[in-house]
Amino acid sequence: MSGPVFVGIDVGSSATKCVVIDDRFSVLGSHVVASGFDYAESAESALSRALAESGASRNDIASCVSTGYGRQHVDIADRNVTEISCHARGVREWSPEVRNIIDIGGQDTKVIRLNERGQMADYRMNAKCAAGTGTFLESIAARLGVPLKEIDALAMTSTCGTVVNSYCTVFAGTEVIERIKGGQPREDISMGIFRSIASRVFEMMPAHDGVCGVTGGVVAHCRAMVRALEEALDTMVYLPPQPQHAGAFGAALLALEFSKTEGSQPSHVARG
Amino acid sequence: MPATAKRIEIAAQKQLRPIVRDYFLNLDAAASDPARRVAWCTSIGPCEILTALGFEVYFPENHGALLGARKVSHEYIPRAVAAGYCAESCSYMTSDIGSALAGFSPLTEAFGIAGPPKPDLLVYSTNQCREVQDWWGFFGRRHEVPVLGITPPTHLGDVTAEHISFVRGELARLIDIIETHFGMKLNENHLTEVVARSSRASTLWNQILDTARVRPATFTFFDGLFHMSPVILMRGSQTAIDYYEVLLAEMSMRVRDGVGAVPNERYRVYWEGMPIWPKLREMSDKFFDLRAVVAASTYCNSWAFERFDGGDPLEWMAKTSIAIFINRDERFKQEFLVDMFDRFDIDGAIFHNARTCPNNTNSRFGMAQRLRDEQDRPILVFDGDLSDLRFFSTAQTMTNIEAFIEQLEERKR
Numbered sequence: 137m138s139g140p141v142f143v144g145i146d147v148g149s150s151a152t153k154c155v156v157i158d159d160r161f162s163v164l165g166s167h168v169v170a171s172g173f174d175y176a177e178s179a180e181s182a183l184s185r186a187l188a189e190s191g192a193s194r195n196d197i198a199s200c201v202s203t204g205y206g207r208q209h210v211d212i213a214d215r216n217v218t219e220i221s222c223h224a225r226g227v228r229e230w231s232p233e234v235r236n237i238i239d240i241g242g243q244d245t246k247v248i249r250l251n252e253r254g255q256m257a258d259y260r261m262n263a264k265c266a267a268g269t270g271t272f273l274e275s276i277a278a279r280l281g282v283p284l285k286e287i288d289a290l291a292m293t294s295t296c297g298t299v300v301n302s303y304c305t306v307f308a309g310t311e312v313i314e315r316i317k318g319g320q321p322r323e324d325i326s327m328g329i330f331r332s333i334a335s336r337v338f339e340m341m342p343a344h345d346g347v348c349g350v351t352g353g354v355v356a357h358c359r360a361m362v363r364a365l366e367e368a369l370d371t372m373v374y375l376p377p378q379p380q381h382a383g384a385f386g387a388a389l390l391a392l393e394f395s396k397t398e399g400s401q402p403s404h405v406a407r408g
Numbered sequence: 409m410p411a412t413a414k415r416i417e418i419a420a421q422k423q424l425r426p427i428v429r430d431y432f433l434n435l436d437a438a439a440s441d442p443a444r445r446v447a448w449c450t451s452i453g454p455c456e457i458l459t460a461l462g463f464e465v466y467f468p469e470n471h472g473a474l475l476g477a478r479k480v481s482h483e484y485i486p487r488a489v490a491a492g493y494c495a496e497s498c499s500y501m502t503s504d505i506g507s508a509l510a511g512f513s514p515l516t517e518a519f520g521i522a523g524p525p526k527p528d529l530l531v532y533s534t535n536q537c538r539e540v541q542d543w544w545g546f547f548g549r550r551h552e553v554p555v556l557g558i559t560p561p562t563h564l565g566d567v568t569a570e571h572i573s574f575v576r577g578e579l580a581r582l583i584d585i586i587e588t589h590f591g592m593k594l595n596e597n598h599l600t601e602v603v604a605r606s607s608r609a610s611t612l613w614n615q616i617l618d619t620a621r622v623r624p625a626t627f628t629f630f631d632g633l634f635h636m637s638p639v640i641l642m643r644g645s646q647t648a649i650d651y652y653e654v655l656l657a658e659m660s661m662r663v664r665d666g667v668g669a670v671p672n673e674r675y676r677v678y679w680e681g682m683p684i685w686p687k688l689r690e691m692s693d694k695f696f697d698l699r700a701v702v703a704a705s706t707y708c709n710s711w712a713f714e715r716f717d718g719g720d721p722l723e724w725m726a727k728t729s730i731a732i733f734i735n736r737d738e739r740f741k742q743e744f745l746v747d748m749f750d751r752f753d754i755d756g757a758i759f760h761n762a763r764t765c766p767n768n769t770n771s772r773f774g775m776a777q778r779l780r781d782e783q784d785r786p787i788l789v790f791d792g793d794l795s796d797l798r799f800f801s802t803a804q805t806m807t808n809i810e811a812f813i814e815q816l817e818e819r820k821r
Binding site: 205217218219220221244255256257258259260261263264342 | 804
C-alpha cells in the first residue's frame, strides 16, 4: 500500500463497521463484526480486517473518525462525530440527489432530511422504544423461532397487503400469534411485520419528497424491508452499494476532509 | 472544549443557599407552631393572597423538582402508581405522592427537617395544568384540610377584560371562603404591598434573564433553574428582591466586562419545555463542552410577570395568572417563541417532549414543524421527562444534541 488512508469506524449497538478509503474517496476495504460486550475490542477487530482487505497498515492511517453509539470507545480515532452527520455525509457522496435518508439500525432508526445543498435540514430518531428498529424485527423472529433470513424470504413471496398494526414489540408479537391462529399465511404475516416498521418510519419523516436513500443492517439484509418502504413511500428508494457501511463510509470521508482542513476543524468534535 | 476552559461561578449563589435554607426552616417552625398557619400553593397560584393573610406558603411542585434533581423520583413514582395514579400522569405529582407514602423527603438531608410542612390549607390554580387539583386532593384527604382553587380560562389568545374580571371574581371568592373558614380578615393595603414586592422580584428576575441577550450570554438556562427559587418560593418577600438586586448587579457587571457563562461561546440555543431535573448537570456539561449556551428558555421566563404599577392588586394577580405562556393558545405561543429567538439571537431551538407533562410540551401539535418551516433556524425535538428517567435515554439524547450542534456548525461554515 502506498499513500495515506482514511478510516471510519461506526460502533453501532448490534454491529461495528469499518471502512478504509484513499485520498480519492475510493473504498479500499471494509468489514463488519458484531459489537458484542466490548466496543473497543470490536472496533479493533473491524479495523484490523478492513486494513488487511485494503492492503494497508496502521502506519498508513492519516486520520480516523469514529461514530455510532460506541464512538467514544475507539482509541485510535482522532475525532468522533455523530452517526447522524456521518450517514448524511456517506449517502450524499454515493448519491448527491438524495433528500431523505432512512437508516434502520439495531437500536434506533434515524430519518435525516437534507437540503438542496446537501446539508442536514432536519433529523429525527425513534423514541425510547424498539418500534421501527431492527430490534423489533429480531425480537419477533426470535419469538417465532424462525431465522430472520427465512422471514425475509417468506415475505418476498407474499402477494397480500397484510399489515401488522402494532408498533410495540410485545403487542406485535401477540398480534402475529393471533394471525397465525386465525390461519393467515405465514408469508403474508412475515410481510406484515416489515410493513409495521415501514409505517413507523413513514410517520417519522418530516417530508416525503425527493429521492430517499435507505441504509443500515436491516435494509442490507432484508429485501422485504426495502419493498415495504417502497410501498409506504409509494416510490422506489435508493439502496447504496454498502447500505450497512454508510455511517462508517461517511466517517472515513469526514476523516479525509478534516485532515485536509487541519487547523480549522470545528473544535466541538471531541478527540478520541 | 479546551481543557483550560472553566466555568465562572456566579458569586451571588453563595447567598442563595442560606436564603433557601431559612425559607424551609421557617416553614418547618410555622408548621409546629399552633399560632401560625401554613398553606400549600401552586407555583403560579394566588400566593400573594395567602402571604397577605399571614400564611407561610409552601410549593409542592418545588418538592417534585427536588425529588427529580436528587435523582430519586423513580424510587417513589411506583408507590403512587400502585395507589392508582397513572404512570404517565405528571411525574412531579406521582413522585411527590409516592415520596409522601414512603415517608421520604429530600428536605431532610438538605435542611434537617422531617419533610414538607403540614398544611392548614391547600390552594391551587389550574392556570398551568389540571393535574394539580388531584395532586392537592390527595394531600387534602391525607391531612384533612380544605382544598380550594381557582379555574381560570385556558388556551387564551388575547387576554380580555372579561377574562380578567372572571378570574378576579374567583380570587375574591377565594378570599371570602378563607376569611370565613379561618376567621381572618384580609388587609387590602397589605395585599397591595405583597403584590408590589412580588412584581418587583419578578421584574428583577426578568431583567436578569435579559442580560443573556448579549454575546457572550451572561447566564444560561441551567443557571436560571438554580437561581429561580426566590421568585417561586419567596415571591412577595423583600428577601427575593434583595437577592435579585445582588444577582442583577453581578450579571450587569458581566455584560460590561464581556464575561460569558460559556467561554468561547459559539452557538446560542433556546430551550422550550420542562427541564430534565435528574440530568441537569450532564446536560449543562454537554452544552458547555460543545461551546453552546442555552441563552433563553420558556420555563425560566414563566415567572417574568408584567410590572405592577399600583391600582387593584387582585386585577394584577388575575391578569398575570392567565397571561402566562402556558395558559395561551398556539398562535400566541408561536409568536412569543419567534420573538424570543430574535431577542436572544438564537441559532437553534430544542423542544423537550416531556412524556408526563403535556401542558408544558409544545411539540405535540405541529409547532416545532411550523417554526422549522417558517424560521431559518434548526429545531430539535427530543423525548424525555421532567423527572421520570424511564422515559429518557441518555445516549440517544446526547447523540441528538451533538448532531444538533453539528447541524449548527455546518450552517456556520
